[in-house]
Amino acid sequence: MKNIQVVLARRPNGTPVAEDFSIRETPVIQPDNGQALIENIYISLDAGFRNWMDEDAGDEVLPAMPLGQPVMGLTVGRVITSKHPGLPVGKLVMGRLAWESFSLASDDFLVPLDDNDAIPEHYHLGILGDTGMSAYFGLKDIAAPGPGDTVLVSAAAGSVGYVAGQIARIMGAKRIVGITSTEAKRQRLIKEVGYDEVINYRQGNLDEQLKSACPAGVDVYFDNVGGPILETVLGQINQGARIPFCGAVADYSRTAPSGPSNLFMLVTQCARLEGFLTHTKLARYDEARQQLKAWMGEGALKTFVQSYQGVDQCGIAFADLFAGNNFGKTIVKV
Ligand SMILES: NC(=O)c1ccc[n+]([C@@H]2O[C@H](COP(=O)([O-])OP(=O)(O)OC[C@H]3O[C@@H](n4cnc5c(N)ncnc54)[C@H](OP(=O)(O)O)[C@@H]3O)[C@@H](O)[C@H]2O)c1
Numbered sequence: 001m002k003n004i005q006v007v008l009a010r011r012p013n014g015t016p017v018a019e020d021f022s023i024r025e026t027p028v029i030q031p032d033n034g035q036a037l038i039e040n041i042y043i044s045l046d047a048g049f050r051n052w053m054d055e056d057a058g059d060e061v062l063p064a065m066p067l068g069q070p071v072m073g074l075t076v077g078r079v080i081t082s083k084h085p086g087l088p089v090g091k092l093v094m095g096r097l098a099w100e101s102f103s104l105a106s107d108d109f110l111v112p113l114d115d116n117d118a119i120p121e122h123y124h125l126g127i128l129g130d131t132g133m134s135a136y137f138g139l140k141d142i143a144a145p146g147p148g149d150t151v152l153v154s155a156a157a158g159s160v161g162y163v164a165g166q167i168a169r170i171m172g173a174k175r176i177v178g179i180t181s182t183e184a185k186r187q188r189l190i191k192e193v194g195y196d197e198v199i200n201y202r203q204g205n206l207d208e209q210l211k212s213a214c215p216a217g218v219d220v221y222f223d224n225v226g227g228p229i230l231e232t233v234l235g236q237i238n239q240g241a242r243i244p245f246c247g248a249v250a251d252y253s254r255t256a257p258s259g260p261s262n263l264f265m266l267v268t269q270c271a272r273l274e275g276f277l278t279h280t281k282l283a284r285y286d287e288a289r290q291q292l293k294a295w296m297g298e299g300a301l302k303t304f305v306q307s308y309q310g311v312d313q314c315g316i317a318f319a320d321l322f323a324g325n326n327f328g329k330t331i332v333k334v
Pocket residue numbers: 045046047048049130131134155156157158159160161179180181182185224225229245246247248249250251276277278279321322323324325326328329330
């Protein structure tokens with residue numbers, strides 16, 4: 001058996017491109033005591049992992065990704081050989097492993113999954129995984145949208161954003177507005193996901209488009225991108241606005257620091273901008289998954305997946321996230 005790996009060939013210069021990654025084949029290494037060999041089934045592509053590709057990135061817990069090594073990523077896979085008592089052969093697991101067909105792992109970064117409930121395995125990377133739960137926690141714990149509220153979502157067609165728009169609707173918000181980068185994605189968000197209006201931030205004046213799409217101002221801004229879009233939105237928030245700050249895609253590829261110049265709007269509008277990390281809420285994963293599953297069962301929450309075939313497609317799929325070529329959760333079927 002060969003292990004096909006996608007390695008970090010060079011550090012991305014700003015926005016990642018497929019040429020930053022290369023493919024190699026290595027023999028599959030058998031586990032030592034305390035390890036299991038996982039056959040990866042799906043790999044999740046997440047813009048946030050761009051953060052660990054710079055040389056000076058990371059910290060002691062999670063250092064920068066080394067050059068020439070398989071790229072770190074979330075995967076779902078099955079244990080095929082084990083010398084770990086807690087990871088029996090056949091067990092389905094999700095974890096922070098790598099862009100490769102087989103991974104050696106101890107249980108440090110692995111979450112055992114229940115695979116008796118007929119859920120597609122890749123849901124554990126998307127709608128029932130980190131991104132779906134980020135939409136859930138950001139809206140439930142921070143935004144709490146109510147009747148009469150206008151909810152605005154950036155990266156609305158991304159893995160978190162398309163779920164956030166739907167949950168805001170379920171929670172009773174009056175008007176749901178998205179921000180995206182192409183007309184095709186705009187149309188799909190309105191027709192298929194159920195947004196009331198969607199702004200294309202690459203066309204026209206964002207400030208004017210926002211005023212027209214959110215005539216009553218913005219009560220909730222679910223922010224996935226930070227940067228200049230956050231600055232523009234801050235100019236139009238209402239009194240008491242809530243801003244769950246989920247991520248900052250626009251900043252991940254920046255080569256120079258930047259930030260909104262108008263944070264004082266939070267003071268004058270008595271508004272709250274609050275960051276959060278879903279993986280710190282492990283104790284509430286069951287609550288989140290049960291609720292998301294219930295909404296899916298009722299037909300209130302739809303799933304959108306963009307799937308690539310073959311582990312060698314990881315670099316292309318990752319670059320597509322930054323080029324705006326994705327819709328829904330991006331996964332690679334190994
Ligand atoms: N807090 C947490 O625990 C947590 C957990 C998971 C993810 N996150 C964060 O949540 C955010 C969204 O993740 P995701 O998985 O939904 O994203 P994704 O599926 O990886 O998609 C990223 C989206 O970002 C948009 N984008 C790319 N470059 C941009 C730019 N320069 N300016 C504005 N938008 C840009 C693109 O959409 P357009 O085509 O519309 O531009 C793209 O679809 C990320 O910041 C991620 O790091 C946070």
